[in-house]
Amino acid sequence: MSAPAVLAIDAGQSGIKVRLPQGVRGDDLVLDGIRTGEPLLPQLAAVVAATRERTGARVDTVAAGISGLTDANADAAAMLDLVRDLGVRDVLLAHDSTTSFLGALGDRAGAVVAAGTGVVTLAVGAETTARVDGWGWIMGDAGSGYWIGREALDAVMRAYDGRGPNTMLTAAASDLWPDLSQAYMTLQADPDRVRIVASFAAVVARAAAADDAVARDITARAAHELAGSVRAAIAQVRTDEPTFPVCSIGGVFGSPLLHADFVADLHGSDESVRLVDPVGVGIDGVAALVAVTDTHPLAALVHRAGLAH
Structure with a gap:
């Protein structure tokens, strides 16, 4: 079985970076930032939909690091419901402090x-x-x-x-x-x-x-x-x-x-x-979310939903 195609989203207020499955640094897409006065998850779902429409990339897993993510918004199951029709099977959400850490220190x-x-x-x-x-x-x-x-x-x-x-x-x-x-x-x-x-x-x-x-x-x-x-x-x-x-x-x-x-x-x-x-930047840390094991200290900070969870 081939490795899952992971779409990484680094969502900040000033801009959103998106890394395509099998993408590398330098090829990231840049979109407008998240709007804090509006519901978060539909905005992320729209990013997934727009990226698929724009690139045609297959997306099995969505991983997102989000500025200001709250417990109320960290509903990975609700996010999965929004993108399931796009072929997504797994969702991982984390505060951008977690993804910044993984990007910077691994x-x-x-x-x-x-x-x-x-x-x-x-x-x-x-x-x-x-x-x-x-x-x-x-x-x-x-x-x-x-x-x-x-x-x-x-x-x-x-x-x-x-x-x-x-x-x-x-x-x-x-x-x-x-x-x-x-x-x-x-x-x-x-x-x-x-x-x-x-x-x-x-x-x-x-x-x-x-x-x-x-x-x-x-x-x-x-x-x-x-x-x-x-x-x-x-x-x-x-x-x-x-x-x-x-x-x-x-x-x-x-x-x-x-x-x-x-x-x-x-x-x-x-x-x-x-x-x-x-050693890297925030979106590198977003892509690394999929490798965080259940025994890692950061595991409790990653919200997951899907086939593997």
């Missing part, structure tokens, strides 16, 4: 902090796992792109009011909202406000590189938040490992200053925690 103990618009950290030990943060832009995501952007806009308005120091961040905000006194109303009414706020993370990175004191402070505090999340996750799973590998992935770490601050903060507290380069 099948070994360690911790992965994935920081983009949001942020989540997952640590995996010999027998247990621990997720830290990933609680969204209202309640968490400390050190994320949104968090950095929110701190930037707060600093801009403090400078505008005379409550804080001047900063070159003001120029970027003024380019977007010439009348800063009305910026908050415009932003609150914009359905794309989360992405807009998070976009200021790149502004902070540039200003920090230009030695703007306010941007430099935001960068250092973001790095400290991210390192703290990693430490908290590791503390919950680590046993007697002599070293513990950590991967930092996502656009936030594209700031050289933030990355350097993160490394210094992390290593300063425990030299046995070792930063390593990722």
Whole structure:
């Protein structure tokens, strides 16, 4: 019997990557991101249908890593019902922290902090796992792109009011909202406000590189938040490992200053925690879901339905 044809879906808010059965990195399709205000599973089913129509590929198994996946949405059986008529026999669903981990570190103990618009950290030990943060832009995501952007806009308005120091961040905000006194109303009414706020993370990175004191402070505090999340996750799973590998992935770490601050903060507290380069990306981890055995610490985080389950 031939191996099942696995369609891998890496579903984020900013975009969805799809890897065809027997596909390789570089050939992934890119679609619009998931819409958090709408039911999730029909969106994923539509991705499967559109991919089959576009490529004609046979799909036996659908594996998906999903940003912000909740217990209420992690219904693999319901997802299978939506795609069964497309020939799908098995479905695996996981939070993107799980697939980010598998993509970055593969099948070994360690911790992965994935920081983009949001942020989540997952640590995996010999027998247990621990997720830290990933609680969204209202309640968490400390050190994320949104968090950095929110701190930037707060600093801009403090400078505008005379409550804080001047900063070159003001120029970027003024380019977007010439009348800063009305910026908050415009932003609150914009359905794309989360992405807009998070976009200021790149502004902070540039200003920090230009030695703007306010941007430099935001960068250092973001790095400290991210390192703290990693430490908290590791503390919950680590046993007697002599070293513990950590991967930092996502656009936030594209700031050289933030990355350097993160490394210094992390290593300063425990030299046995070792930063390593990722072996792959998120969609590689999605494709790897099918190899997660029932005895693996991550097994409890993978929701399954179909012939093999």
